Amino acid sequence: MSEHREPTVVQKNLTRRGFLKVATGSSVALLLAACAQPVAAPTTAPAPKATEAPKPAATTAPAPAATQAPKPAATQAPAASTGAGDFDWKKYKGTSLRYVGWNDNWSQPMTSKVPEFEDLTGIKLNWEQLAQDQNRQKVQTELTAKNKDIDLIYIAPHVEGIKYYKAGWIFPLDEYMNNPKMVPPDFDMKDFAEGMLKTCNMLGKQLTLPVVSEACLFIYRKDLFEAKGVKPPENLLDMPAALDKVHSPPSMYGWVGRGTVTQNAVPWSSYLYAFGGDYLTKDRKPDVASDASLKSIQFYADVARKYGPPGMTTMNWPEAVAxxxxxxxxxxxxxxxxxxxxxxxxxxxxxGKVGWAMFPKGPVGNTPGIWTAGTSISALSEKKEAAWYFIIWSLQKKYQTYTHGRGCPSSRTSVWNSPEGQDIRKQWPDWADNTLKTLQISNKGYSPEVVSVMEVRNAVGELIVKAMQGVTGDALKAEAEKTNKAITDIMAKTEG
Amino acid sequence: MSAIAQPRVVRRHRSWRKVLNTTLLYLAVALVICPFMFIFVWMLLSSFKTGVQQTAWPPLFIFEPTLKNYFDVFQRVPFVDYAINSVIVSVSATLLGLVFGLPAAYSIARWRQSKLAIAILTSRMVPWISFLLPWYLLFTRVGWVDTYQALILTHLIITMPMIIWLLIAFFEDIPTELEEAAMIDGCSRLGVFLKVSVPLAAPGIVASSIFSLIYSWNNFIFALILAGRKTMTLPVAVYSFMSYTEVNWGGITAAATLIALPVLILTFAIQRYLIKGLALGGVKA
Amino acid sequence: MSVAEKPVAAQVSRGPTDAVLSFIDRHAQWLFPAPAVIMLLLVMVFPSLYNIYMSMQTWFATSTAEPQFVGLQNFADLFGKDENFRDSIWRTIYFTALAVVLELVIGLAIALLLNRELKGHKVIRTLFMLPMMATPTAMALIWVLMYNPTLGVLNYLLSLIGVPPQEWLSNLALVIPALAVVDIWQYTPFVTLLLLAGLATIPVEPVESAKIDGASAWQILWHITLPLLRPTIVVAALFRIIDTLKTFDTIYVMTQGGPGRASQTINLFAFQTAFEYFHIGYAAAVSLSLIALVFMVSGVLIRLRRQEL
Incomplete structure (x- = not known):
């Protein structure tokens, strides 16, 4: 048993860390390159096109304009692509798919496009959008029960990837990606930011394709900050002073964030890294009782207590955003x-009143958390090909452009470079620039790199809630030691 | 004391006091009922509010109502499908509960089978989670998760003991003379049971059926795990509304109203049986 | 007596159906309850045994590894090491005690108030039944809305009488009382209705004679009514304690055991171990511990009741 597991841990280690690093580095280079291109020829259709798409980008793709499309015939709507190549959108018409997804910032805008998918392919799609926590419970309950009814699931590779793949629930996409008959000719696989693509590749398998390039930013009310003559803090330690100026409860609270156990570690991770801490040590021991970690927890909790609205400890992101x-x-x-x-x-x-600044530099580190997610095919599904059609459909340039326009930063280079992308950049320059900048400086995910991410994250979440409830100093350190122990136990149980 | 002194005056005085006392009494009753009813009132009010009215401060008691939330419930989710699922499961579980429970309750009442009665009571004490976990594992093996039979079988855990428990008391109330008379007339035990006892216990059967119907309709935990998309019942559906996109209080309160309404109407419609059923089932425990 | 009658009846009639009927007659005492007993064994006893078996395995249902027999290790971990479990026991007891005591006190007061000739008493009683009949999941959501610290009506109503806004479900110290309030709202009417039925069975004579002797209302209540009502009160307490220890829907919908674990009762602990972490054996051990607690408490109460009779 354990002999079997040993290598996987090592391999996972390699995959996650390595990939994240390589991944983001190159992705940023790519995205930056994309955006650095002046809007020279905005009139033409999106520039990049590559037909040898199937090969997952092994090397950093050159700047978008470089590749030329050998088959310009398929430029227009992919709907017309029946004759071009062997790809046929209607091949699985009459099928119906069940997608157990999230209610996140990619899925919400995409819902309105589902009729287009159904018209184009003749496949019926039932898309259940639940909050993450509920989704995780639902998916695990049904897939443990070997329910073949689920065809598509939404995963964050950092969180569920390894766990779900090892449970035998995820059907890797490599086979379809590399089959020209399964990819529309104008899809252009190379267009994905390589880093994000690799982030979705774990244990050597492509578990999903990235729908978003997410990064943690300092999101603030420009109007209020200007009115008070404050600038977004460049250093984290200056943040409370800035918040003081805009904090006037109960009508306006200085700060809000995720506080609930299952979610608070997500934004907190950026604070953790800023103070120079991490979830695990280099030799994979839990490290939340370190000085850096304790400082970050104390800081996060103090901010939440001092500037947060009532109900912080039960707040998930939808409530915080509200x-x-x-x-x-x-x-x-x-x-x-x-x-x-x-x-x-x-x-x-x-x-129009919201500004998007860089997450402030910490006293030690400067690596705000980054993240991606995507649709995966259930290994138990009996309609895998049709399910793949949804994935490939939903990630076409036009839909990535659409979600990008709706505030969900695309993982496709060409989208940032497209006329629409440039328009967005003009309209929200701070959003676009700071996203790209963050992706450039950071290679760290929100979550710890373990198999049972949620269990570990919840243990840390409980610790953060305790701090938010007023536990401090040595008592907090004692609690953190307990959390360390709890994480050790969880890892011992789940990682062999 | 004053009663001895001046009867006339006192009578008038008394009647005045009586009116005051009665008024105070009804006032007190109203005051006591208010908080219990307020939650329903607030649910109804909120279900007619727009999103903006929902977040208004101070909360609005008087406002221009909208029906949009109710349209939303039917348009945005397959509410009717969920309702049908709920009906299928609760009605089947109740009918099965009656089929198994009626003879058992009769037998316990007639032959004083107190050990069986205690077994029934014991089963009522066990938390559902400890049935749910093994059932989930077993259904997982045989592919029964997200099927009606799985839900109905587990809901039998709710309905059967409840029906038996309530009916024992009703059967005990039926005088044995009636049954004996029928037997002398040549009726078999089965005949007596079906033709004499069951009709006489009809109010109890109605009461216990309604109780079990409502409790099965209300059940959350079994369907939360054992139901999937095809068999999802209303309580689970309304819970998942909370996590659909943003927190949409209008939709949630409208859905909650729609789910609770049949139960409330049913409670009113058969109130006299219910109160008797509750009293008997409880006091004779 | 009736047994003596039967053979006669059987002899009068003829045919195979009658043979069956007479067989039923002879064995009615076990044939009648048999279907229910079989179902009871199938849907309840069998899974319970399976649960016990599972509690001695260590197994993650989401992993491909097979269950491993570990004997009583799960229980040893649970009671020896797991602080979260120990906390959840106290939380469960605190929640139950708080809710049930208040339900009994308020329920009794209301029952005494309603125990008289009232116009429309049927309507009043039916209105009282509504909270306990209405779908708990739906009602819990309404409570979540009312408890909302920034837009909830509860904080508004309290502000009218000068109470500062509270965080209710997000406050470590308030979350259990806030959940208990929901339970009280739901089940005080149950206690009231039960006690009303009990009050109806109390003989009038002792009360009447005490009145003639000039006893005050308090004295009558304390020395006559309450002692006579005690068996019913114990039953009400028994029912409420059993159900409150097992409360799931309300807590799960309103807080999922949070903030942190501040409202994680044993039942939620079992559920979350089972269906969030899929640590099946451990969850089975937790649920068995909950059963043990319920049985222990009700055993004490049932003994109390026996002594009374």
Whole structure:
């Protein structure tokens, strides 16, 4: 047993860490390259096109404009692609798919495009969108029960990837990706930021394709900050002083964030890294009782206690974002993909008033957390090909452009470089620039690199909640030691 | 004391006091009922509010109502499908509970089978989670997760003991003379049971069926794990509304109203049986 | 007596159906309950045994590894090492005690108030039944809305009488009382209705004679009514304690055991171990411990009741 597991741990180690590093480095280079291109020829259709797409980008793809499309015939709507190549959108018509997904910033805008998918392919899609925690419970319950009914699931490779793959639930995409008959000719696999693509590749398998390039930013109310003459803090330690100026409860709270056990570690991780800490030591021992970690927990908890609205300890991101939307909070340090929620006139009262700054530098580190997610095929599904059609459909340039426009930063280089991408960049320069900058400086995910991510993250989450409830000093250190022990136990149980 | 002194005056005085006392009494009753009813009132009010009215401070008691939330519930989720699932499961579980429970309750009442009665009571004490876990594992093996039979079987855990427990008391109330008379007339035990005892216990059967129907309808934990998309029942559906996109209180309160409404109406419709059933089932425990 | 009658009846009639009927007659005492007993064995006893078996394995249902027999190790870990479990026991007891005591006190007060000729008493009683009948999941969501610290009506109503806004479900110290309030709202009516039925069975004579002797209302209540009502009160307490120890829906919907683990009762602990971490054997051990607690408490109460009779 353990002999079997030994290598996988090592390998995973390699995969996760290595990939994240290589990954992001190159992805950023790519994205930056993309954006650095002046908007020279905005009139033509999206520049990059590569037909030898199937090979997963092994090397950094050259700047988008370099590749030429041998088959310009398929430029227009992919709907017309029946004749071109062997790819046929209608091949699986009459099938129906069940997708157990999230209610996140990619899925929400994509929902409105589902009729286009159904028209194009003749495949019916039932897309259940649940909050992450509920989704995880649902997916695990049903897949443990070997329910063949689920065809597609939404995963964050950093969180569920290894666990779900080892449980035998994820059907790797490599086979389909590398089969020209299964990829529309104008899809252009090389267009994905290589780093993000590799982040979705674990244990040597492509578990999903990235739908988003998420990064932690300092999201703030530009108008309030300007009115008070404050700038977004460059250093984390200056943040409380800045928050003081805009904090006037109960009408306006200085800061809001995720506080609930299952989620608070996500934004907190950026604070942790800023103070020079990490979830694990180099030799994979839990390290949340380190000085750096304790400082970051104390800092996060103090900010939440002092500037957060009531109910911080049960707040998940939708509630936290709602505080921003309803003009009740001035700052949230969280995902760049919240742009959709904050700049949507139907949901938000603060459209146009939100600024996107870099997550402040810490006293030691400067690596805000980054993240991606994507759709995976259930290994138990009996309609895997049709399921793949949804994935490949949803990641076409036009839909990546669409979600990018709705605030969900694309993982496709060409999208950032497209006329629409450039427009977005003009409209939200701080959002675009700081996203790219963050991706350039950071290679760290939000979550610890373990098999049972949620269990470990929840243990840390409990510790953070305790700090938010007022546990401090030596008592907090004692609690952190307990958390370390709990994580050791979890890892012993789940990693052999 | 004053009663001895001046009867006339006192009578008038008394009647005045009586009116006051009665008024105070009804006032007190109303005051006591208010908090218990307020939650329902708030649910109804909120279900007619728009999103903006929902977040208003101070909370609005008077506002221009909208039906949008109710349309939303039917348009955005397959609410009718969930309702049908709920009906299928609760009705089947109740009918099965009656089929198994009626003769057992009769037998316990007639032949004083107190050990069996205690077994039933014991089963009522066990937390559902300890049935759910093994059932989930077993259903997982045979591919029964997300099927009606799995839900109905597990809901039998709720309905059967409840029906038996409530009905024992009703059967005990039926005088044995009636049954004996029928037997002398040549009726078999089965005949007596079906033709004499069951009809006489009809109010109890109605009461226990309604109780079991409602408790099965309300059950959350079994369906939370054992139901999937095909068999999801209403309580699980309304819970998952909370995590659909943003927290949409209008939709949630409208859905909650729709789920609770049949139960509330049912409670009113058969109130006299229910109160008797509750009293008997409880006091004779 | 009726047994003596039967053979006669059987002899009068003829045919195979009658043979069956007479067989049923002779064995009615075990044939009648047999279907229910079989179902009971199938849906309850069998899974319980399976649960016991599982509690001696260590197994993650999400992993491909097979279950491993570990004997009583799970229980040793649970009671020896697991602080979260120990905390959840105290939390469960605290929640139950708080809710049930208040339900009994308030329920009794209301029962005494309603125990008289009231116009529309049927409507009143039915109204009282609504909280305990209405779907708990749906009602819990309404409570979540009312408890909301920034837009909830509860903080608003309390502000009218000068109480500062509370965080309710997010406050470590308030979350259990806040959940207990929901339980009290739901089940005080149950206690009231039960006690009303009990009050109806109390003989009038002792009360009447005490009145003639000039006893005050308090004295009558304390020395006559309550002692006579005690068996019913114990039953009400028994029912409420059993159910409150097992509370799941309300807590799961309202807090999922949070903030942190501040409202994680044993039941939630078992559920989350089972269906969030899929640590099956351990979860089985937790659920068995909950059963043990329920049985222990109800055993004490049932003994108490026996002594009374």
């Amino acid at each position: 505080q921003m939307q309803s003009n009740r909070a001035a700052v949230i340090t969280d995902a760049n993909s919240f742009r959709n929620a904050l700049d949507d006139k139907e949901k938000s009262q603060v459209v």
